[in-house]
Each structure stands twice: as C-alpha cells, then as structure tokens.
Amino acid sequence: MLKRLIYSREGVLSIIVLAMFFGVGVISPDFISLSNSVSIFNDTSILIMLALGQMLVILTRCIDLSVAANVAFTGMFVAMVNQYFPELHMSLLIFLSLFIGALLGAINGLFVWLLKVPSIVITLGTMSIYRGATFLLSDGAWVNSHQMSESFIGLPRYEILSMPVLGWMAVAAIILFFWAMKFSVWGRNFYSAGGNPMAAFYSGVNVGKVQFYAFLVSGTLSGLCGYLWVSRFAVAYVDVANGFELQVIAACVIGGVSIVGGLGTVVGCVIGALFIGVVNNALPIIGVSPFWQMAISGLVIIIAVIANATSGKDKARIILRNPNANDEIRAN
Amino acid sequence: MDTTIKKSATPDSMFTSKLQGLLRWESFLVLIVFLVCVMNSYLSPYFLDPWNLSDATFNFTEKALIALPMAMLIIAKEIDISVAAIISLSSTLMGLVAQMGAPVYAVAFVGILAGAACGLFNGVLVTRFKIPSIVVTIGTMSLFRGISYILLGDQVVRDYPDGFEFFGQGYVYWVFSFELVLFAFFALVFYWLLHRTTFGRYTYAIGNNPTASYYSGIKVDKHRLILFTLVGVMSGVASILLTSRLGSTRPSIAMGWELSIITMVVLGGVSILGGSGSIAGVVLAVILMGLVTFGMGLLNIPGIVMTIIVGVMLITVVSLPVLITLYKNKKAKAL
Numbered sequence: 001m002l003k004r005l006i007y008s009r010e011g012v013l014s015i016i017v018l019a020m021f022f023g024v025g026v027i028s029p030d031f032i033s034l035s036n037s038v039s040i041f042n043d044t045s046i047l048i049m050l051a052l053g054q055m056l057v058i059l060t061r062c063i064d065l066s067v068a069a070n071v072a073f074t075g076m077f078v079a080m081v082n083q084y085f086p087e088l089h090m091s092l093l094i095f096l097s098l099f100i101g102a103l104l105g106a107i108n109g110l111f112v113w114l115l116k117v118p119s120i121v122i123t124l125g126t127m128s129i130y131r132g133a134t135f136l137l138s139d140g141a142w143v144n145s146h147q148m149s150e151s152f153i154g155l156p157r158y159e160i161l162s163m164p165v166l167g168w169m170a171v172a173a174i175i176l177f178f179w180a181m182k183f184s185v186w187g188r189n190f191y192s193a194g195g196n197p198m199a200a201f202y203s204g205v206n207v208g209k210v211q212f213y214a215f216l217v218s219g220t221l222s223g224l225c226g227y228l229w230v231s232r233f234a235v236a237y238v239d240v241a242n243g244f245e246l247q248v249i250a251a252c253v254i255g256g257v258s259i260v261g262g263l264g265t266v267v268g269c270v271i272g273a274l275f276i277g278v279v280n281n282a283l284p285i286i287g288v289s290p291f292w293q294m295a296i297s298g299l300v301i302i303i304a305v306i307a308n309a310t311s312g313k314d315k316a317r318i319i320l321r322n323p324n325a326n327d328e329i330r331a332n
Numbered sequence: 333m334d335t336t337i338k339k340s341a342t343p344d345s346m347f348t349s350k351l352q353g354l355l356r357w358e359s360f361l362v363l364i365v366f367l368v369c370v371m372n373s374y375l376s377p378y379f380l381d382p383w384n385l386s387d388a389t390f391n392f393t394e395k396a397l398i399a400l401p402m403a404m405l406i407i408a409k410e411i412d413i414s415v416a417a418i419i420s421l422s423s424t425l426m427g428l429v430a431q432m433g434a435p436v437y438a439v440a441f442v443g444i445l446a447g448a449a450c451g452l453f454n455g456v457l458v459t460r461f462k463i464p465s466i467v468v469t470i471g472t473m474s475l476f477r478g479i480s481y482i483l484l485g486d487q488v489v490r491d492y493p494d495g496f497e498f499f500g501q502g503y504v505y506w507v508f509s510f511e512l513v514l515f516a517f518f519a520l521v522f523y524w525l526l527h528r529t530t531f532g533r534y535t536y537a538i539g540n541n542p543t544a545s546y547y548s549g550i551k552v553d554k555h556r557l558i559l560f561t562l563v564g565v566m567s568g569v570a571s572i573l574l575t576s577r578l579g580s581t582r583p584s585i586a587m588g589w590e591l592s593i594i595t596m597v598v599l600g601g602v603s604i605l606g607g608s609g610s611i612a613g614v615v616l617a618v619i620l621m622g623l624v625t626f627g628m629g630l631l632n633i634p635g636i637v638m639t640i641i642v643g644v645m646l647i648t649v650v651s652l653p654v655l656i657t658l659y660k661n662k663k664a665k666a667l
Contacts, residue, residue, distance in 0.1 A: 115654045118604045125647040132640030246470050259464045291485050295478025301471035309461045
C-alpha cells in the first residue's frame with residue numbers, strides 16, 4: 001500500500017513538492033511556518049480551481065485556452081456592476097460571476113458539441129473575443145480598489161479558522177471534484193469519453209454532451225475565479241490574468257493529466273498546481289531574480305512532462321506497437 | 333457526407349463536382365479578399381494608395397513568414413506555440429552580438445542560428461520523448477522567453493550595426509519592401525516544398541495517418557524534426573526582420589504572436605487535425621488578415637477590437653463548412 005503510494009505519479013510529485021518546500025525551509029525557516037503554508041495555499045487557490053476545470057476539459061480530449069480571458073471578462077463585469085450598484089448583495093454578485101462564466105464556457109462547449117469543431121480553434125477564437133469584449137465593456141478603463149465596495153474586496157479575505165475564504169473555496173472545490181470524479185457516474189463519464197470515445201459512444205455516453213459539460217464547468221469556475229481575482233488584487237483591467245491559461249494547462253500537465261485525454265486525477269491536478277505555487281513563492285525567498293522565474297517555470301514544465309512520458313514506459317508495453325500510435329489522437 | 337457519395341452516380345454530378353471545385357476554400361478566400369478591398373476603398377480614400385498598401389504589408393509579413401512552415405507542421409499533425417518566444421530569444425541574442433560590435437551579416441546569422449537551435453530543441457523533445465507537441469511548446473515558450481529575460485532583464489538593446497535596418501525597413505524596388513519580396517520568395521519555396529516534392533507528400537501522409545506512414549517506411553520522427561527546425565529557422569528570419577524594423581530588442585517583443593500565426597494558418601484552410609491544407613490558402617489568409625487589419629486601422633479601430641474581429645473570423649471560418657454540411661444533410665433527409 002505504502003509502496004504503491006510512493007511509486008504513483010501523485011506520490012512522486014508530492015515528494016518533490018515537499019522536498020522543495022522543506023529545502024527552501026532550510027534556507028529560510030519562516031517559509032515552512034504554518035501561516036506561510038496557508039498563505040501559499042491561498043495564493044495558489046485560483047490556480048487550483050482553474051486547473052480542476054481545465055482537467056475535465058483535457059480529460060475529454062479538448063483544451064480550453066479561453067479561461068484567462070473568461071476570468072478577465074467576468075472579473076471586469078462584476079467589478080463594474082459593483083462600481084455602479086454598490087448596494088447589491090454579494091451573493092447576487094457571486095451568482096452573477098458564476099452565471100457569466102458558465103455562459104462563456106457554454107459558448108465554447110456548444111461549438112465543440114454541436115459543430116464538432118476542434119476545441120483548440122474555438123477557444124483560440126473566443127480567447128481573443130472575450131479579451132476584446134472586456135475592453136469594449138470597460139472602454140479600457142480600470143476599476144480601482146476605491147471604486148469597489150468594502151464587502152466586494154473583503155469577502156475572499158475574510159478568515160475562517162485562520163484561513164481566508166479564498167482558500168476554503170479551493171478546499172471545497174477539491175472535495176467536490178474528488179467526490180464527483182471518483183464516485184459519481186457524471187464524473188466517470190469524463191474519463192470514458194476521453195479514454196475511448198468510440199467505446200463510450202457504444203456504451204451510451206454522449207461524448208459531445210460530456211465535452212459540453214466539461215467546458216461549462218471550466219467556464220463556471222473561471223467566472224468565479226474572475227470575481228476572486230479582481231477582488232483579491234483589488235483592481236480590474238483588460239489585461240487581468242494575461243497568459244494565465246498556460247499556467248493552468250501546465251498545472252494539469254505537471255499533475256499527470258494526459259493531454260491526449262482520459263487520464264488524470266484530482267489529487268494530481270491539485271499537486272501540480274501546488275508545485276507551481278511553491279516554485280513561485282519560493283523563488284523570491286531564495287533570492288532568485290524575478291527575471292529567472294519564467295525560464296525556471298518553463299524548464300520545470302519540460303522536466304515534469306519528460307518524467308511523466310518516460311515513467312509509464314515499461315508498464316504494459318505492447319510488442320510491435322508503433323511508438324507514434326498516440327499521434328492519431330493528438331492535436332485535439 | 334455520405335449523401336455526396338451517393339449523388340456522384342447521378343448525371344448532374346459533373347456539374348456539382350465542377351461547382352465544388354469552384355467552391356474550394358481558396359476561391360472563397362479570393363472572393364473575401366476582393367470584397368474586403370472593395371469595402372476598404374469605399375470606406376477610406378487612402379486605401380488604394382500603393383505606398384499605403386505597401387506600408388500595410390509590414391504588419392503581417394513577419395508573421396506570415398512563420399505561418400508558412402507552421403502550415404506544414406500543422407498538416408503533419410503537430411503544432412508549435414513557442415514561435416513568438418523563439419523570436420524573442422533570437423532577437424535577444426542578436427542584440428547581444430550586435431552590442432559586441434559584430435557586422436550585419438554575423439548578427440543576421442546569429443538570429444537564424446538561434447531560431448534553428450530552438451526549433452531543433454522542440455523537435456528533439458517531441459520526437460525523442462514522445463510528448464505531444466502542444467505540451468512541449470507550452471514549456472519551451474516560457475523557457476525561451478525566460479532566457480531572454482535572464483539575458484536582458486529590463487534592458488533594451490538599440491545599437492545595431494549600420495545597414496541592419498535594411499532588413500525591416502528597406503525597399504528592393506519602388507514600393508516593394510525587402511520584407512514583402514522575401515515573403516513572396518519564401519511563399520514560392522514552401523509552395524514547391526509542400527506541393528511539388530516527396531517531402532511535402534510525406535507531410536500529408538504523416539498528418540493523415542502517422543502509423544500507416546511509419547509502416548510504409550517514412551521516417552516519421554526525422555520528418556517532424558526537420559519541420560520543427562524549419563519553423564525555428566523561419567522564426568529566426570522573422571526575428572531579424574522585426575528587430576530591424578523596430579530597431580530595438582526587448583524580451584517582451586512579439587508577445588502573443590503565436591495566436592495570430594495559428595489563426596492565419598487555420599483561416600487558410602489548414603485542418604488543425606492535420607492532413608489537409610495548402611500554401612495558397614495560407615498566403616490568401618495572410619493577405620486577408622493584413623487587409624482587414626489595415627482597413628480597420630484606417631478607420632481608427634483600436635487594436636484590441638481588431639482581435640475580436642479576427643476571433644470571430646476564425647470561428648466563423650471553421651464552423652461555416654460544418655454548418656453547410658449539416659444543412660445539406662438535413663435537406664437530403666427531407667427529400
């Protein structure tokens with residue numbers, strides 16, 4: 001049992017994350033204090049939630065490049081609603097962010113489901129459309145912290161058991177996803193739709209519909225994260241979360257979610273996101289200049305995927321199987 | 333789709349096949365390009381001025397140079413989203429070499445060499461470790477640009493040798509800029525490579541069925557490696573042009589270009605699933621996108637609104653054929 005745990009992808013990954021965490025702790029003991037650990041988790045919460053949504057999409061052999069643009073649009077939208085109607089209740093604003101996110105996700109999903117258009121093309125398009133729409137909405141202006149209401153900014157910061165609500169939201173999302181992906185038919189369908197679409201079709205799974213759900217969930221989470229992002233940084237502007245979609249995908253990939261679909265776990269995905277979170281938080285502490293950060297994260301992604309690609313090689317290798325057999329299902 | 337197969341037995345199939353030939357993607361693009369020209373010249377009196385048109389080519393030729401090999405790469409079922417980062421790294425290295433006082437040709441050579449090395453690196457990772465290219469290039473995208481940041485920080489390099497500005501600003505003859513002529517030249521080269529050589533045939537074969545190609549003796553991995561390197565080389569070339577045109581290098585150069593380049597390729601009728609597409613289509617898509625942006629620029633439409641229009645164009649263009657097929661099938665069923 002223990003052996004299996006250690007040799008699993010999640011096991012290896014968590015050992016690496018812990019090693020990094022405590023390694024930095026040797027240099028600066030404050031890094032491993034409880035309050036700092038909580039703040040690292042809190043910092044990574046948005047990435048975790050987006051990565052969970054992206055995982056569903058990647059499981060079904062699609063990819064969602066529009067998440068960051070969705071975050072920017074929804075964030076701007078709720079920030080502006082808050083700016084002009086500061087008396088609106090927060091629950092309404094959160095509902096609004098979920099709804100708009102879901103709507104934007106559904107647009108992606110409908111194209112993929114009904115028209116069977118490759119998701120990479122659709123989300124490439126909607127990515128620039130949503131980002132541009134954010135500009136049209138705000139006319140390029142910023143919504144600054146003094147234009148937002150107290151509760152709008154305060155909610156994700158409100159501490160329960162010395163962890164902010166933002167962190168608790170991520171915890172809730174992880175538990176919900178863990179349960180859904182492990183024990184509900186709805187969640188298992190994502191695996192079957194991506195693992196073998198033909199078999200899934202013949203066993204009565206509507207693959208297109210499952211893909212639509214994946215985009216819907218990814219969009220809904222992006223919408224929520226839009227509000228969280230804007231309120232956390234207390235500013236909304238057009239370039240919010242620019243390029244963040246790649247970090248989200250990287251978190252999934254590092255966490256062992258296979259880009260060709262059907263393979264990946266919630267735990268892996270979360271650890272993948274924490275991996276990025278720990279790296280990002282540790283670099284300034286060990287005195288690495290911010291200019292190195294990008295190259296290091298790129299290198300880390302490459303090493304992680306190489307490790308992933310080579311780790312499963314000796315298992316279940318069919319003789320005479322062409323090493324490129326996977327290619328037929330690639331490029332989705 | 334099967335309705336068209338059934339129909340081919342009927343006498344009017346001759347007509348339909350001819351019609352379908354006319355309705356090819358490229359002809360459709362020609363029509364749109366024509367319409368955009370008419371509309372633009374109607375909207376703005378400055379559109380048809382040859383010098384203005386020539387100026388307009390500058391904002392797409394650099395991307396277009398990369399779109400050509402990218403089309404071949406996508407036809408072979410791979411993708412490279414690190415191209416903009418390759419531009420940044422090549423430009424940075426050129427800047428550093430130029431600061432050391434290297435002559436023009438050495439600087440340009442370094443640019444191409446850096447691009448080729450980056451492309452080769454992508455290719456090795458994809459072929460050697462069997463990792464999907466989209467994942468590899470997401471990683472190398474931050475790696476390459478990250479190295480530029482390490483090397484330059486927040487510096488800007490401006491001291492390029494005399495004569496370097498010709499690549500991005502010079503004219504070969506009358507309104508024909510060096511960039512435009514170079515693009516025309518490479519368009520012909522890639523047309524020849526994709527449509528007239530075995531290398532091109534193999535590219536289609538690999539894109540249609542990698543396994544079958546492998547068993548019929550095509551060196552699939554070597555082929556991919558060459559294609560990735562080719563994309564890298566052309567990114568290096570584009571980097572020379574861009575650096576020379578801007579006259580400066582900074583790590584954030586060419587941010588977000590990968591998406592417009594892929595848009596050009598997809599707009600040109602290259603299937604993102606591999607196996608089909610043509611250079612002519614890509615060239616037309618490039619011209620179309622250039623004209624549309626130029627026209628919108630004349631109308632003072634902000635850049636970010638243009639990205640919306642490009643996004644809408646992209647989605648419409650890929651969903652239109654599907655919608656038409658669905659409509660046809662429905663009609664066939666009703667009969």
